[in-house]
Every structure is written in structure tokens, then in C-alpha cells.
Amino acid sequence: MAEARGVLVIAEVVGGVVVPVTHELLGAARRLAAVLGEPVLALAAGSGMGKVPQDLIARGADKVYVTDEPLFAKYQTDVFVALAAKAVKEISPRVVLLGHDGVGRDLAPRLAFRLGSGLANDCIELRLEGQELVALRPVYGGAALAEITCAGMPKLATVRVKALDPLAADPARKGEVVAYASGLSESTVRARMLEVVKQEAKGLRLEDARIIVSGGRGIGGPEGFQTALKELTDTLGAAQGASRAACDSGYCPPTWQIGLTGKVVGPDLYFAIAISGASQHLAGISGAKNVVAINKDPEANMFKESRWGIVGDWKQVVPALTQACKELLGK
């Protein structure tokens, strides 16, 4: 077998456009490749891939393997796993990176078992010690961190969205593009995606929001989200989010859920209102630059994670804060 060499990024392409986490993976791959003195490779599968190879090269890939076939028009587990396994066996990379998103969570574990490799999932940091890939990942809902390595080759890792930095796009960057035939057919597909139903939250996307106003189980029902928290949100031009507990209790739509199994966000300002601060939730806001906690329990864990806080009942505090902001902003 060929000697393992190179950092391979399994790119994610939706509708002919590369998703942001792939750029983050390429940034990480470039940094690892620099230490190894090896190339950055990318495998991109989809249908109608015109601009994709250049985009991947501009963001750090040295060589792009492109599979442009109708079979890959949308993500289907079985063909994407089969393609990735075939490519890994032929390309023989040292490291394989995927994003820890809907596709990565589905593809990576299956690929790991098919290859007989260990998988470091949901990593927030990757570094090399000699030729060993050392990954840092949160465990126990984020209460602890584990430093792990994987046996065998290649080293597989999925990377948490927004955890690592992409390189700025350099359109002048040069790289090699290779057409890569999958050799697969429809008969490989067993688990089949039939349709996508979008339930877009109205207004600003949580992932893009600069300010997020988020509520927890302590809000006690949908009304608080729809009145007091909404008013604060609108005053600040923010987006609304919620803890898993609040969503599970039916206080808000599941698309509002922020946390380890919800959305991972990185706003400049995050209001955690009546949120206790369980690790599960904190995992979703590790990228938040400034956190404000509002909670009637002065011992709430959320205060330990926040820059500013008010101890008090949200029913009084939130309208008062909305009023104070309106006055300051001249609204």
C-alpha cells in the first residue's frame, strides 16, 4: 500500500456552492500540511460542480478530486460513504477531515468503520505532535475536554462548525483539478433522501446573527418568548434562540435550539435569559464573544460563563432592559 501522505478534506457542496465549514477545514488542513510538509487535497462530489474546484483551491487546496455525477446531486449516505472509502484507499492520505454538521455526523462514523479507523468527532482543536494527530474534543456535554489520538491510518476527524478558521480566499492560488469517477450506481443507494422540508425561522439566521436573545426553561411557556424576549430582540435587531430544555418543553420551535445537539452560534453578544448554563447549552455558545446572564438564581452556572449579569426575575428584568436600551438608542 502507498505510504500515507497529505491532508484530505471531504468537501461539502450544496447546489453547486461550497459550504462554509469546508473552508474552515481547508484552513485547518493548510496549517497541518505546513507542519507535515505534505499537500492539501480535497474530494468534492455533487452534480454541476463548475465553480467548486477553483473555490476549493482559492481556500487552500493543492489538488481537488471532483466527482460530478447526477448520483451525487444531493447527499445520500451510501454513495457518499462508498465514494469516500474508494478515494481514501486510492489517494492514501494521512489525515481526513470532515465538518461536524448534518452530513459529517452521518458520513464520518460509517466511513470510519468501513476503513477500520478510529474517528475523532466534534473536534475543536487539531494539532500535530510529530506525525501523530492530536485532537481536542468536548465530552460529557462540554463539562470536560478529551485529548485523543486515533490508531491506524488515515486519521479521521470531524471538526466543530466555526471552531477553526478558514483562510481568506485567494483567487490567484493555483492547484490541480482531477476528474474522479465514482464507478457507483443507483443500486448502491439503500437509505434514500426523498425530500427536504424547510422551516426557516423568520428573520435573521441564528448562525449569522451578531446579537442573540435566548431563553431557557425558566421562561415557563411560549408567551415570554413571544412578548418580553421578542421586544428585546426587536429593539436590538437581534435573533431569537432557546435552550434545548425550552424547545423540548414546546415553548419555541426546534429550529431555535442552541446547544450541543442544536445550533452552534458565535455572536458578538449573547443574552442567556433564565438559562441555567448546563454544559449541553454552553457547547452551543462557545463561540459567543460576550455573554450576558439574566437569572433569578445567583448560583446559576450561567453566571460563571458570562461577562455581565443581572440577578433577578426575567419578567421584570427583560422589559426594564428593553426600556433602557430604547432610551440609550434613542428609539
Add this chain to the structure above:
Amino acid sequence: MLQVMKIVVCVKQVPDPEAPASAFKVDAATNRVVPPPGIPPVMNGFDEQAVEAALRIKDKNSAQVVVLSVGPEGAREVIKKALAMGGDEGFLVNDPALEDSDAHGIAYALAESIKKIGGCDLVLSGRQASDWDQAQVPAGVAELLGLPCVTLAKTVSVEDSAVRVQRVLPDGYEVWTAPLPAVITVSNELGEPRYATLKGIMAAARKKVTVWSAADLALDKSRIGVAGRRVLVRKLFIPVKEGKCEVMEGDTVGAKASALARKLREAKLI
């Protein structure tokens, strides 16, 4: 498909994720979590939802729900809970040789157990375990058994030898289908699992729980325990938090709110 559909639900016993953060401790020498004293372990929350998903199918179809777990003797408690909710029979794989197994070892033990049970029509499991959050075992079971797998289900229904799943997306959902037999992982969006009724708890006491050892399953020792690990933990630690929260002072709520608004303005955040 068998006339009475057989569903295997894989469940895991984990430390209680609701335990207060202060109770969480790590033994640096062994890289293990020290179980919080006085707080009993629980069924992994997502696995409870997988049991619920299985029971919802049983509510509508002729089905038998088999509960399977790899764990210590105490894991019998989570199997009993699943039986009390409405499961029919339990299997516990308990063997010191399985201690310190990673996803590869556990998936292997579960796959061999399912073969020994005689196969099934559907395997359900939680999407990840709240201790290690790896989300690898179910996909591993699917790969080892050569079955299709659909992840992150918020609804699971069965019709005409196929399973139909609504798969969770950040902004909506996808509809997936797979031929049976298949593996499905379940997410919290499925909803509240049913409570075990008193009648259910009493009935569970009479339901059979079989215990298997590694030898009963003829497990290859090189694939389980420490020897079988593909993921190696070098260090497990609790990150040190510098956390200095500035709590607003003031005589009234209004005063505190104004103070906060000013701070945010000064920091150019609003």
C-alpha cells in the same frame, strides 16, 4: 419482514447529565470520570427516546421490542426501565473484557448480540450518548451488520417492509426511507418518552433479561476492551474557567438594567 416485527433498541447507562456541574470530577491518573457520589446513573436520554420510538411503532403494529445494552451489572436498571415503559425482553452484555471499549468494541459486541438474538427488522438507538457524545456506535452496528442507517430521526414509521424517517435539519427536516432491516438513530425532537406506569413496572419484573458474556458471543478479544480501541484517550480534564462575571448592582431592577445597557453601549455591542 417477519409477521411480528422485531425491533431491537440499544440503550446505554450513563452518568446523570442533570447532576450539578460542581459534582463533575475527573481522575487524572486513569483519565476517567469519577461518578458523582449519591447520584445514580440513568438511561442515556436519547436512548429513552429511541425506546419511545420503538413503542410508538408497537402501538400501531404487531411488534416485539427487545432491549439490548452493553454495560456493567448495574446497567440492568436501564433495561428494566425500558421494559417497564413497554419493552418485551432484555439482553445485557456484561463482561470485564468489555471495559474500556471504545465505539468499535461496543458496536462489535452489539452487532454480535443482534446476530445471536436471531436478527431483527429494525434497530433503534439514541443519536449519541450524553457521556462521550461520539455518535459512532449506531453507524458502526449498521456497517458491521451490512444494514442501511438513517440518523437524527424525529419521527420513525414503518410501512411495507420499509422505514420512513423525518431527519432533523437545523432549519427543518428531510424525509428519508430505507428498506428493512435498517438502523435508525433518534434525536430529542422525537418528543417526550412515555412514563413507566405502575402496571408497567410490575410487569417488567416478570420479563426476561438474559445476561451474556464475551464468551457467549464468541467475541474476538483483540476487538474489544483496551486492545480493540481505535480511539485512544491521552488526557481527560476539566477546563479551567477564568470566568469573572460583573453582576450589575442597583437599588431597583430599572437601575440594574440601565447599568447593563450602558456597559453594552460602552463596549459598542449595541
